[in-house]
Amino acid sequence: xxxxxxxxxxxxxFGDHVRLRYRWDAPSIEPGRFIVAxxxxxxxxxxxxxxxxxxxxxxxxxVASLLFEVRGAGTAALADWGADVNVSEPLGRGFDLGGIGxxxxxxxxxxxxxxxxxxxxxxxxxxxxSHDVYLELPATASETYVDxxxxxxxxxxxxxxxxxxxxxRTVLERVGDLTRYRAVFASGPSEMLAVLSEACAGRxxxxxxxxxxxxCADGSCFGCAxxxxxxxxxxxxxxxxxxxxxxxxxxxxGVTIAGALP
Amino acid sequence: xxxVDSARALAVELxxxxxGTPLIPAAGTLGKEALDGVKGIYGAILPKTVxxxxxxxxxxxxxxxxxxxxxxSIGLQxxxxxxxxxxxxxxxxxxxxxxxxxADTVAQFAAACERLSADPRVAAVxxxxxxxxxEHGGLQFCAGPGTVGGVVGVxxxxxxxxxxxxxxxxxxxxxxxxxxxxxxxxAVTLVNTVPALVVDARERRVFLxxxxxxxxxxxxxxxxxxxxxxxxxxPVVGCGGVASGTDVAEFMLAGATAVQVGSGRFARDASEILxxxxxxxxxxxxxxxELTGLLGRN
Numbered sequence: 001x002x003x004x005x006x007x008x009x010x011x012x013x014f015g016d017h018v019r020l021r022y023r024w025d026a027p028s029i030e031p032g033r034f035i036v037a038x039x040x041x042x043x044x045x046x047x048x049x050x051x052x053x054x055x056x057x058x059x060x061x062x063v064a065s066l067l068f069e070v071r072g073a074g075t076a077a078l079a080d081w082g083a084d085v086n087v088s089e090p091l092g093r094g095f096d097l098g099g100i101g102x103x104x105x106x107x108x109x110x111x112x113x114x115x116x117x118x119x120x121x122x123x124x125x126x127x128x129x130s131h132d133v134y135l136e137l138p139a140t141a142s143e144t145y146v147d148x149x150x151x152x153x154x155x156x157x158x159x160x161x162x163x164x165x166x167x168x169r170t171v172l173e174r175v176g177d178l179t180r181y182r183a184v185f186a187s188g189p190s191e192m193l194a195v196l197s198e199a200c201a202g203r204x205x206x207x208x209x210x211x212x213x214x215x216c217a218d219g220s221c222f223g224c225a226x227x228x229x230x231x232x233x234x235x236x237x238x239x240x241x242x243x244x245x246x247x248x249x250x251x252x253x254g255v256t257i258a259g260a261l262p
Numbered sequence: 263x264x265x266v267d268s269a270r271a272l273a274v275e276l277x278x279x280x281x282g283t284p285l286i287p288a289a290g291t292l293g294k295e296a297l298d299g300v301k302g303i304y305g306a307i308l309p310k311t312v313x314x315x316x317x318x319x320x321x322x323x324x325x326x327x328x329x330x331x332x333x334x335s336i337g338l339q340x341x342x343x344x345x346x347x348x349x350x351x352x353x354x355x356x357x358x359x360x361x362x363x364x365a366d367t368v369a370q371f372a373a374a375c376e377r378l379s380a381d382p383r384v385a386a387v388x389x390x391x392x393x394x395x396x397e398h399g400g401l402q403f404c405a406g407p408g409t410v411g412g413v414v415g416v417x418x419x420x421x422x423x424x425x426x427x428x429x430x431x432x433x434x435x436x437x438x439x440x441x442x443x444x445x446x447x448x449a450v451t452l453v454n455t456v457p458a459l460v461v462d463a464r465e466r467r468v469f470l471x472x473x474x475x476x477x478x479x480x481x482x483x484x485x486x487x488x489x490x491x492x493x494x495x496x497p498v499v500g501c502g503g504v505a506s507g508t509d510v511a512e513f514m515l516a517g518a519t520a521v522q523v524g525s526g527r528f529a530r531d532a533s534e535i536l537x538x539x540x541x542x543x544x545x546x547x548x549x550x551x552e553l554t555g556l557l558g559r560n
Contacts, residue, residue: 002531046505046529049476050327215325215332216528220293222310222336223325233319233339238295 001036001051001217003086009063011079015142016069017112018079019057022087024064029056031120032094032185032209032242036217037066038074040082048074053214055116055187055241056090058152067115067152091217092241095120095185095207103130106181108171108196110136110188116209118152120185132157132181136171136192139163168192178204185209197245206245212236268540271549274305276497276520277425277448279358279385281305283536284514284550288501288524289362289390289429290336294352301355303532305520309346309353311362311390314370316342326460326469331476331503332525333458338364343374350383358385360427368413375420387421389414392431392454404431407441418446427451427499432479435486436493443496451499451522452486453479475525477503484516491517491555505529507538514553 009021036051052074057067064087070079078085095116105124107117114135124131133156135149140163149158159174161167168191178184178199186196187209200206212224219238226234227249234240234247272283283305290310292300300307319339326333340346353359361384365371371389378384391403391410403413410430418426428442429451439450455473462469483502491498500518504510505526513521523532543550 001528002533042530046477047330048327049329049331049525049529051529213323213325215334215525216291216293216296218293219295220291220310221325221334221525221528222290222319222339223334225319225322225324225336225339227321231318233322238293 001088003036003038003051003088005041005084005086008082008085012148013079014144014148017067017145017148018070018075019065019067019148020078020085021063021065022085023062024059024087025062026059026090029059029064029090029119030094031056031123032116032207033090033092034116034217034237034241035064035066035088035090036214037078037085037087039077039085041084048072048077050074050215051086051088051217052078053211053217053237055209055211056119057115058118058122060122067112067118067148069112088217092237093239095209095242096244097123097127097129099205100129100183102128104181105129105131105183105185106175106178107131107133108136108175108184108186108188108192109134110171110192111138111141113187113189113209113211114149114153116187117185121153134159134171134175136161136167136188138167168195172196172199183207194250197248197250200245207242208245208248209242210236210240212241268544271543272536272540273549274520274551274554276305276499277386277427279306279425281358281520284510284518284520285532285536285539286360286499286520286522287527288522289388291524291527294349297353297355300532301357303536304357306358306360306385307353307355308360308362308388308522309350310340311338311364312340312343312346312374313338313364313366314343314374316340316345323470324472326472328458328460328474328476329478331474331478332528333460333470333472333474334455334525335470335472343377347377347381350381354383359383360386360388362388362390362429364390368416371413372416372420375417375426379420379422379424384424386425386427386448387417388427388429388451389417390429390454392429404433404438406434407437410438411441411445414442414445414447425449429454429501432456432482432486436490439490439498440493443494447496449497449499449519450490450494451501452490453483453502455479456482456502475503476529477505477509477526479503480509480512484512487513487518488516488557497554505535507535507540507542510535510539511542511553514550515555515557517555517557519554
């Protein structure tokens with residue numbers, strides 16, 4: 001995978017979460033696309049071995065940002081190590097904004113999966129598409145992370161959960177009547193997406209941004225398999241990471257979503 | 263070194279096929295979506311292993327990172343030979359195309375080779391006798407010299423006029439390679455991913471049972487190449503953990519005529535690997551074709 005060495009403009013910590021801003025010289029980045037990134041230079045060896053996939057959180061005026069949780073060596077290095085980061089070009093298939101007119105549409109996210117919704121909200125605002133943002137707030141969220149969400153999504157409705165078995169439904173209950181929206185764009189924990197997918201089925205078009213374990217990130221290895229409704233496996237890195245909800249298999253009422261490499 | 267000299271230094275020949283560089287993508291690591299700009303990097307293109315019938319592949323998770331590498335269990339997901347050949351032009355970037363084949367039975371292997379014989383776009387065939395991630399069409403064909411010799415012999419007869427490469431597992435690599443050569447293989451590729459297990463201790467379950475690749479297996483692969491190349495008259499294609507230009511040189515010095523790059527290109531840009539290798543050749547005043555088996559002879 002070809003990575004571009006770029007200047008990290010800032011790294012902000014919000015509890016376990018980090019917002020990393022870097023310079024990216026491009027006219028635009030489609031919301032819902034992702035990049036892979038690794039920290040520092042490679043003279044010290046390939047540890048960890050693989051770059052990490054991240055949704056593009058935001059992009060404006062030549063500055064892109066990532067929002068991620070520090071979960072292991074790869075994310076820790078990106079959070080702390082060195083002045084530079086190595087990033088790929090934007091990859092994959094993002095949100096399809098066709099057919100939504102001037103809205104309204106609902107953006108629904110949860111936990112660190114809220115990352116791709118910021119750029120989507122920015123694009124929708126640019127297009128004049130009316131939209132509401134609903135974010136599930138996990139019981140474990142730190143005050144600093146809540147503060148980040150308030151700043152990143154100033155008009156969002158936050159839906160705190162208690163982490164119990166009904167938690168995946170919490171954000172949906174805050175949305176209320178889904179049918180007043182022309183479309184739903186969602187990115188969240190698998191349980192939340194499963195509930196959402198079920199609620200939207202046959203009623204309203206929903207697009208889900210999935211996080212998957214990835215290796216090549218360019219369609220070569222078929223490692224990021226996503227189970228589809230027709231029984232096949234699609235690749236999150238090429239056919240996704242955004243899928244129409246009806247494309248996806250829903251074994252036991254839910255979509256299967258693994259965590260990304262930490 | 264000027265570009266002409268650099269190109270001359272990188273060129274090798276494998277089974278009579280001129281390769282602009284000794285690099286070949288390992289099967290399943292360079293898809294048609296990732297072919298932009300690869301012409302100057304690789305000497306040949308080698309798409310993901312194809313089987314006679316389509317395969318859906320294994321359920322996720324399919325990959326896990328481990329120290330110095332990764333484990334995969336893709337399960338040979340592929341569209342089957344018919345659709346593969348319909349789509350083969352997508353791999354035409356002006357380089358020879360090698361086709362990797364796996365099958366459940368010897369007869370299916372032979373039938374696939376027969377079809378590939380007739381397709382002028384196919385420069386060579388690599389039998390995947392060593393995929394660790396499928397119940398059939400996998401490692402049982404590497405069970406020993408007898409089974410290797412059996413399937414290679416039938417495929418050699420079926421594949422007319424084209425080089426036959428045989429990709430083997432690390433276990434019994436030399437004996438199996440000798441059997442492959444004896445049955446008519448024109449080259450052997452050593453090694454496929456190494457059977458491996460990833461355990462989730464917190465959940466107390468097997469997370470992934472698959473094949474290990476990456477720098478972790480390089481020394482193992484180097485030894486297989488080193489020993490097999492001394493026992494064989496046919497070329498050896500090295501594979502396993504190549505992630506730098508020095509790695510390429512090491513495999514060739516150990517006896518490889520060409521070198522496959524697999525998961526190393528997930529971690530790095532393959533053009534950087536080739537650039538480092540070209541730098542090594544220039545610094546050493548050598549040409550790639552001179553490296554093969556040079557180890558211990560200087």
